[in-house]
Amino acid sequence: MAVARGNVLPREQVHEKPLEYQNPNQAVKILGFWIFLATDMLLFGCLFATYLVLRTHTDGGPTPHDIFDVPGFTIETFVLLTSSFTGGLATLAMRNGNKRQVIGWMIVTILLGLTFIGFEVSEFVSDAVQGATMQRSAFLSAFFTLVGTHGSHVSIGIVWMIATVIQLWRKGLNPVSARKVFVVNLYWHFLDVVWVFIFTIVYLSGVVM
Amino acid sequence: MPEALKHFTDTYLMWNEGYLIWISDILIALTSIGIVATLTYFKKWKWLWKEWLTTVDHKKIGIMYMIAALLMMFRGGADAMLLRTQLASPNSKFLTPDHYDQIFTTHGTIMILFMAMPLIFAMFNIAVPLQIGARDVAFPYLNAVSFWLFFFGAMLFNISFVFGGSPDAGWVSYPPLTELGFDKGPGENFYLLSLQISGIGSIATGINFLATILKMRAPGMKLMKMPLFTWSVVAASIVIIFAFPALTIALALLMLDRIVGTHFFTMLHGGDPMMYVNLFWIWGHPEVYIVVLPAFGIFSEVVATFARKRIFGYNSMVASLLLISVISYFVWAHHFFTMGAGADVNTFFAVASMMVAIPTGVKVFNWLFTMYRGRISFELPMLWTLAFVPNFIIGGATGVMLAVAPADYQYHNSYFLIAHFHQVLIAGPVFGLLAGMYYWWPKMFGFKLDERIGRIAFWLFNIGFYVCFMPQYALGFKGMQRRMYTYPAGMGWHTLNLISTIGAYVMGLGFLFIVVQIVYSMKHGERDVTGDPWNGRTLEWSLPSPVPHYNFAVIPQVTDRDMWWLMKQEGRADELRKFDAAAIHDIHMPKNSGRPFLMGLAFFVAGFGFVFNWYVLAVIGLVGVALTMILRAFEWDDEYHIPAEEVLEAEAALGRV
Ligand code: HEM
């Protein structure tokens, strides 16, 4: 089993199977997580379906066109995509066995995630102030639920990343912590993919139509 | 103060709702006091906590699932008796209309979600790791979490009867009837939250068993060498993984409508109730396959074992399992043919529904061909399997009748439907899982259930079953609708209803005989000393009964299907029963943990808070949930190892070294 010497793993161990897969116990956990992601994907699939059915049901209230703010959601998208990239860099650093870099990139990712949440909260608040609340129409119920579910996933991801960083800092890089780093980043990429759908199906087609 | 007290008892204890509630209150109080007193008297609290509540051993979790499921079968059965008593005569006032609504709702919900589901999970847990030669499931801790989520979800559902009021809008809980505007009471909240909590546990179980079977099989056990029950668990797990998210969303959105005031399914502000109906049945139809596929798996094991033959058409058995799980996704709209979807949609769903009959027919024929020229021994598991066949043929035929969309306009929501689905749900999951219970009982507990009492139970249950449900087909044709509280005299329905009720009581008696059988056999049941009481074919029968907690002292090498049978035929059985001391090594096992139980409790508290909109309580519960999860993340040291000497000692005591 690989043990970290200082912050950097010995070279020969870096070049076998990726660290997170070296221990079969950890490999099973990664498979389980992939299956979990499939269920989460279906969860979002149902929310998207609901949104598509209800998006024209505005009941005379605000329409997508009225409330979507192009610069706002463009920045949000940019921030989240960047965070996914930095999360990828964290995984890469983990593969290279460099603990300090992993922690560094994960902190950057966390900060970008917080920025994203900040933008989203301010968007929601400004919508609500204009009277576009979840209770106003079926369209708004579906919109806030879909985007809000994604946002709560991101928030959970942030707490999870913080917990992972603390563990990494305390226990160093080894197959267990490597698996944790890998899995949390997988989750983060998944949220990014979901966001791409939200961006196109909700925001882009909302302002275009 | 008395004013406040009166308000409390009236609102929450429903003290003015009549004797049914008082009786239940008193029974619950007495049972609880009885349990607490017994545990205290025998000083069993510590034992309960250490051996059961904190266990992560799949075999014990399986047993807990089974006990809980049998209790729920009792509760759901008691509901059924009450309903049938009410319907036995015209203009009956035995129940109030409100209670009738609550009871058919809780009966349906409990039978499907809190009886059939845990019973299949019981069998998953009891049999799968042993059949595939594994020491455990992939995620033992998560397995315990799943169980406690189911358990506390079921508790939350059950207390609704005496605390605040039960749901009363049917087990499908359609909006807008279930929206706040039409249904103020907490019953609907109980329904939504308890299903949600146990549903999360079910998804986790699906993931767990799929990963277990894909990754933890003994060396040499290729997919096409797996026992058929294990295959059926693969199919059921895949369906769980694909279906339950739709239920999660349906329940969550309805909950938002009720608690937050959104408008997904209301008639106001643009909501669309059909969206709920679709989401519900995208889960709901696959759900009936989730509970029946494992039963099919059990029948395959039982038929091969008791006919002493290799199963006929193994490949087509696997293919049909997988095919059924795929087709089950393309039939959901047959539950609302009459709701105006149009001819094209109805045709598609009608044809798809009928197509399910094909792979199912393949399975039935394979079982029959396996029995053909076999040396069949008619022990209890085989009896239930045989009883399944004619039932399922009738149930399947009436199902195809229902799938004819234009004809469905006639039978829709009539007693014809009630008869049909009870016939398939009882013959499939209930008979199948009882067969499984009898089959694996010696493996779980080390003794067989008494054959004689079991036969009495079997015949009572079966005869009662036909007497109860056959008349209902006729009632359906005579125009009696489902969920009718009562009916006037002179409709020509009375005699048939009376017969049906008598049948229900006979079934109830059959259930009581099963209880008697279990109690009697604990003392007098035949002990299983060989570990292989049925002359079985698969790996679990190579182990002693009950199985040591590490399952296999040495992981077997698999070269063939029906490995254990083959080894017995070739006289090599001792290879799996006698080990060299040198072959035994240290074994890694997961540590017990109290956290899954506490997490379930925290979910219960949160759910209870939301039911009554007591948000402080809800937040306390949610904080508990978060805390247990975070603590788990920081727990690194969750395994211990059993030293080789200890395993050696245990195996020597069993005479296996
Ligand atoms: C002793 C055996 C049983 C009897 C006598 C029985 C009887 C009944 C009765 C009288 C109803 C209400 C019909 C109505 O008024 O509409 C009903 C509904 C129902 N039963 Fe059973 N039942 C039995 C077992 C089961 C089992 C084993 C299951 C499932 C595994 C089940 C699932 C349901 C469902 C889903 C409903 C529909 C509830 C609703 O309308 O919302 N039952 N049953």
Ligand SMILES: [Cu+2]
């Ligand atoms: Cu169906």
